Amino acid sequence: MSLQSFAYFGFLALTALVYLHLPRRLQPPFLLAASWLFYAAAMPAMLPLLLALCAFTYGCGRGLSGAHKTAFLRLGVIGSLAVLAFFKYVNFLAGLFPWGLRLPALALPLGISFYTFAAISYLVDAARGDCPVERSFVRYALFLSLFATVTQGPICRAGRLLPQLDAEHRFDAARCVRALRLFALGLFKTVAVSDVLGVLVDNVFAHYREYGGLMLLAGGVGYTLQLYFNFSGYSELARASGLFLGLELPENFKTPLFSTNFSELWSRWHISFSSWLQDYLFTPLVWADVGGLTRGRVRRLPPLLCIFLVFFLSGFWHGSTLPFMVWGFLQAVYRVGEELLHRRFGKPKKRAPAHRLWAKRAVVFCLWCASEVFFRVGMGPNPQPLGVADAARFLGGCVRALSPARFAGELYAALYSDFYAHSLMIALYVAFLLAALALAFWLDYRRCFAYKNQPAEAALAGEKHRTLLYLLLIAFILVGFILQSGGFGSSGFGMYAGF
Amino acid sequence: MDKQQIFDTVQEIFRDNFDDAELTLTRETCADDIEGWDSLEQINLLSACEAEFGLRFQLSDIRGLRNVGDLIDLIERLNG
Numbered sequence: 059m060s061l062q063s064f065a066y067f068g069f070l071a072l073t074a075l076v077y078l079h080l081p082r083r084l085q086p087p088f089l090l091a092a093s094w095l096f097y098a099a100a101m102p103a104m105l106p107l108l109l110a111l112c113a114f115t116y117g118c119g120r121g122l123s124g125a126h127k128t129a130f131l132r133l134g135v136i137g138s139l140a141v142l143a144f145f146k147y148v149n150f151l152a153g154l155f156p157w158g159l160r161l162p163a164l165a166l167p168l169g170i171s172f173y174t175f176a177a178i179s180y181l182v183d184a185a186r187g188d189c190p191v192e193r194s195f196v197r198y199a200l201f202l203s204l205f206a207t208v209t210q211g212p213i214c215r216a217g218r219l220l221p222q223l224d225a226e227h228r229f230d231a232a233r234c235v236r237a238l239r240l241f242a243l244g245l246f247k248t249v250a251v252s253d254v255l256g257v258l259v260d261n262v263f264a265h266y267r268e269y270g271g272l273m274l275l276a277g278g279v280g281y282t283l284q285l286y287f288n289f290s291g292y293s294e295l296a297r298a299s300g301l302f303l304g305l306e307l308p309e310n311f312k313t314p315l316f317s318t319n320f321s322e323l324w325s326r327w328h329i330s331f332s333s334w335l336q337d338y339l340f341t342p343l344v345w346a347d348v349g350g351l352t353r354g355r356v357r358r359l360p361p362l363l364c365i366f367l368v369f370f371l372s373g374f375w376h377g378s379t380l381p382f383m384v385w386g387f388l389q390a391v392y393r394v395g396e397e398l399l400h401r402r403f404g405k406p407k408k409r410a411p412a413h414r415l416w417a418k419r420a421v422v423f424c425l426w427c428a429s430e431v432f433f434r435v436g437m438g439p440n441p442q443p444l445g446v447a448d449a450a451r452f453l454g455g456c457v458r459a460l461s462p463a464r465f466a467g468e469l470y471a472a473l474y475s476d477f478y479a480h481s482l483m484i485a486l487y488v489a490f491l492l493a494a495l496a497l498a499f500w501l502d503y504r505r506c507f508a509y510k511n512q513p514a515e516a517a518l519a520g521e522k523h524r525t526l527l528y529l530l531l532i533a534f535i536l537v538g539f540i541l542q543s544g545g546f547g548s549s550g551f552g553m554y555a556g557f
Numbered sequence: 558m559d560k561q562q563i564f565d566t567v568q569e570i571f572r573d574n575f576d577d578a579e580l581t582l583t584r585e586t587c588a589d590d591i592e593g594w595d596s597l598e599q600i601n602l603l604s605a606c607e608a609e610f611g612l613r614f615q616l617s618d619i620r621g622l623r624n625v626g627d628l629i630d631l632i633e634r635l636n637g
């Protein structure tokens with residue numbers, strides 16, 4: 059049951075209705091039962107793993123208040139990472155042994171990265187004294203398993219979420235309206251923008267060898283937008299789901315495509331993950347005393363090396379295949395290269411002229427799109443397996459054969475053969491896609507420049523013609539759903555559920 | 558070194574780092590207020606403070622820093 063499916067709308071409404079009317083002490087156990095039911099409906103075989111990880115890290119957490127604090131912290135963190143590494147890399151490692159170590163291909167448990175990261179963050183925070191050790195197993199298990207976040211985040215922090223799970227929640231009309239706004243926005247982005255765009259992108263990547271430059275550019279840029287609107291829309295659906303229940307979940311995206319440099323981009327893209335990396339990997343790595351390892355020659359690792367390591371590991375986390383490593387490597391090169399440029403030519407000025415800022419945004423966007431081609435190649439879906447060489451050839455092809463006539467012909471043929479064997483339908487598809495993208499970009503533009511990146515639902519509510527906007531969003535969502543049952547499926551779980 | 562002297566020195570370090578001679582700090586100034594104050598800049602700033610005041614920060618010292626005031630208090634505590 060993905061957050062954009064009709065079954066989920068019913069599940070969410072029913073769960074919220076019962077939850078908000080239960081006596082306070084029954085609220086957490088009920089929500090936990092609903093969350094486990096949600097997980098079991100998606101991947102029954104892996105529910106025991108989720109339960110085991112809840113129990114294991116809960117136990118380690120309780121151990122933190124005793125005498126062997128460090129031992130329990132190590133056990134919990136290393137144990138969680140070992141489980142994650144086993145499921146993520148067992149197929150990769152088995153493939154390294156050519157002499158016939160044949161294991162049955164193991165399915166990746168849904169959302170495993172997200173709940174292990176949440177568990178590790180809880181253990182470290184509790185050991186550091188940033189949040190109290192949770193005594194109730196039910197509340198702790200709910201923190202890890204909450205159905206809104208279990209499949210693909212946002213990765214919550216215990217200090218923010220656990221106290222909310224302890225509080226009483228009742229129906230609140232204003233909060234419910236906020237949730238509805240956010241839910242409409244999330245659905246619009248996933249159903250009407252990302253899924254519709256995905257049809258074209260999948261076609262371009264499947265037949266990229268035959269296409270001219272403009273078609274490849276459309277596919278490459280299109281994929282970046284598809285991923286962004288899917289993942290940010292999904293994060294908004296998750297946050298809206300929390301709001302219906304009275305829970306404030308963290309924001310994952312703050313209009314990242316308007317960033318003027320990569321440092322900014324990473325503080326606005328997949329925020330719950332990048333801040334996790336910063337707090338639990340980058341900062342400890344930078345301040346670690348490595349004097350013992352280097353016999354006192356170096357006391358600390360150079361910060362730029364730490365940046366490189368963190369981005370590379372981020373790529374490796376996304377996938378153990380070469381395209382993801384190239385993707386991580388490119389992010390590291392972008393970030394470190396930018397830092398070296400700043401050192402050479404001076405820091406960016408606070409009040410730079412608008413044309414310079416827009417030029418920077420354009421450069422950052424193009425570089426980002428180029429790296430996402432590797433990401434797409436690594437992630438699929440690809441009818442035939444693609445590799446790093448394909449991604450490089452794809453990028454090389456973007457600057458060749460840039461004829462608009464050829465592009466028009468190829469676009470028409472691609473859409474015609476794929477799903478709409480009628481000129482009028484093709485025109486409608488293109489018009490709908492362009493209109494949906496324009497609306498999505500306009501909303502992001504307003505949020506970024508008129509509302510200083512306030513939460514998306516607040517930006518939406520601040521618009522003068524908001525009633526018209528709500529109607530537009532609903533109309534786009536309905537047409538998006540109709541388009542989906544007319545020949546192509548939705549992305550199912552969000553695009554990040556596979557990690 | 559009293560608090561005002563520490564404050565002035567820290568402000569000088571910030572002006573130097575952000576390449577902005579008119580930058581004015583308050584105790585409440587935080588990363589959201591200054592363009593480009595990201596995690597890497599934070600390290601540059603703290604390293605510059607370490608060199609200037611002859612200190613060595615530990616991870617536990619710098620984790621809780623929320624604003625310039627916290628940094629000044631930390632330097633004063635370690636210096637004292």
